[in-house]
Every structure is written in structure tokens, then in C-alpha cells.
Amino acid sequence: MSAWSQSNDQLSKERFWRTPPPDPTGRAARAGVPYYRAGKGRVLMPDDFMPVGPHAGKHLRSVPADYLLWVEAQPWSRHWVQWQPVADFIARFITCDPDTLDTVEIPGVPLFVDQLRPWPTKIRCFKDGSAHLHTLPGWEDYLHTFAMGALALDPRWYQNKLLPHYDLTKRKHALALECGAVEIPDTQLRDHTHLWKQFRQTPPPKLPL
Numbered sequence: 001m002s003a004w005s006q007s008n009d010q011l012s013k014e015r016f017w018r019t020p021p022p023d024p025t026g027r028a029a030r031a032g033v034p035y036y037r038a039g040k041g042r043v044l045m046p047d048d049f050m051p052v053g054p055h056a057g058k059h060l061r062s063v064p065a066d067y068l069l070w071v072e073a074q075p076w077s078r079h080w081v082q083w084q085p086v087a088d089f090i091a092r093f094i095t096c097d098p099d100t101l102d103t104v105e106i107p108g109v110p111l112f113v114d115q116l117r118p119w120p121t122k123i124r125c126f127k128d129g130s131a132h133l134h135t136l137p138g139w140e141d142y143l144h145t146f147a148m149g150a151l152a153l154d155p156r157w158y159q160n161k162l163l164p165h166y167d168l169t170k171r172k173h174a175l176a177l178e179c180g181a182v183e184i185p186d187t188q189l190r191d192h193t194h195l196w197k198q199f200r201q202t203p204p205p206k207l208p209l
Contacts, residue, residue: 044089052082053148054141054155060086065094065104071145073106076179080149109142110135111181114189116173131173132165133181136192137199140164150179163193 044051046061053071055063072090077083094100116129133151135143147153147166159165168176177183184192 044085046093048089051085054144060089060093065100066107067141067145068094069104069106070109070142071149074146074150074180076150083149107142109146110139111143111146111176112184112188112192113168113173113176113181114184114186116168116170125169126167128170129173130170131168132163132189133168133172133176134163134165134192137196146176146179146181151175163189163196 044060047059050056050058050060050063055067068086068090071077071083072087072095077087111133112135113131113133116131118129119126121127121130133143133147143164143166144155144158147158148155151166151168151172153166153172157166159167
């Protein structure tokens with residue numbers, strides 16, 4: 001063996017680094033079944049469907065990247081079990097792409113609660129008072145995600161009234177503030193209600209013929 005020849009160990013290492021990693025979902029895809037990684041759940045690919053939240057059912061490639069990055073940036077998403085396969089998808093397809101990160105800006109999402117107040121009620125969980133969690137027009141998908149992921153609220157509890165909102169117990173009100181919602185005074189609450197009224201009264205733009 002000449003001084004320039006590679007040993008078997010060196011050749012093996014070179015083959016390892018020059019060989020692209022296998023697609024972990026390939027075998028399962030050929031068998032026509034979902035792929036699950038031990039301890040991690042299903043491994044999602046861009047053509048898989050979003051499994052959770054208000055965008056559930058859409059192909060992952062069509063879910064807005066700024067929405068995905070916003071949820072992923074929230075500390076509470078680490079404890080949202082249903083989000084973890086999506087977090088794995090984001091790490092493999094979004095945050096590893098510098099072009100995407102250069103063009104996508106994580107939004108500052110308007111999430112609000114009003115002051116906790118006692119109301120006459122027979123519902124035991126609201127005996128210590130209740131409040132509303134709401135947002136501004138156009139941010140409803142973020143509101144639902146925050147309600148589900150941060151506060152463990154059921155989407156069926158959403159009340160699409162004059163001011164669309166979720167009702168909060170005393171404990172959920174404190175948790176909402178801890179997770180980033182902003183408490184506002186009654187004057188601002190009235191302003192938001194008026195914005196929603198204007199939004200509903202504004203006719204949708206006409207599509208070009």
C-alpha cells in the first residue's frame with residue numbers, strides 16, 4: 001500500500017460522508033402506511049396534512065411559514081404535545097433554510113384579555129370571575145392556536161359574537177397573561193368591539209372579471 005492509499009477505515013468514512021442520508025419515510029411510503037419515529041410520533045413531510053390547529057387539513061407546504069415560526073417561537077409550544085410533529089417538520093424544512101428565514105418575519109400577534117370580573121353565574125368554574133380572550137380581525141388563526149396550545153381550551157368554546165372571544169376562568173386568565181396576552185382597559189375593549197363591527201359591515205372586495 002502506497003503512502004497515498006486510503007485505509008479501509010478511511011474509505012468507509014468517506015463513503016459515509018458522501019452518501020446522502022436516506023429518507024426516513026421512504027419505506028413506510030412504499031408500504032402505504034404512515035411513518036412513526038419512536039418517541040416522536042409521525043414524521044411529517046411537506047405534502048402531509050397539518051395535524052393540529054386552525055390550519056389542520058391543509059398540506060404543510062401551504063401553511064404560512066410566519067404562522068409556523070410564530071407558534072414554534074412561543075415557550076408554551078414546547079409543552080403542546082400535538083405540536084411536536086410540526087416542530088420536527090419546521091426544523092427539517094423551514095429553520096434549516098436560510099432563504100426562508102431571511103424572507104419570513106415572525107409577527108407580533110395581538111392577543112388581549114380584559115379585566116377579570118365576577119358575574120352572576122351557576123357555572124362553578126366561573127364563580128371566582130371571568131374574562132374574555134380575543135384578538136383583532138385577521139388574526140383569528142393565531143387566537144385559536146393560542147387558546148388550544150397555551151390554554152388547552154376547546155375550539156368549540158369560541159363565541160363568535162359582536163366581539164369574538166373565548167371565556168376565561170380566573171386560572172386561565174392568569175395563564176393567558178403569563179403566556180403573552182395583554183390585559184386592556186374597558187375603553188380599549190370597546191374600541192376593539194367597534195373594529196369588529198366595522199369589519200363585519202365592510203363588504204368583501206369584488207373579484208376581477
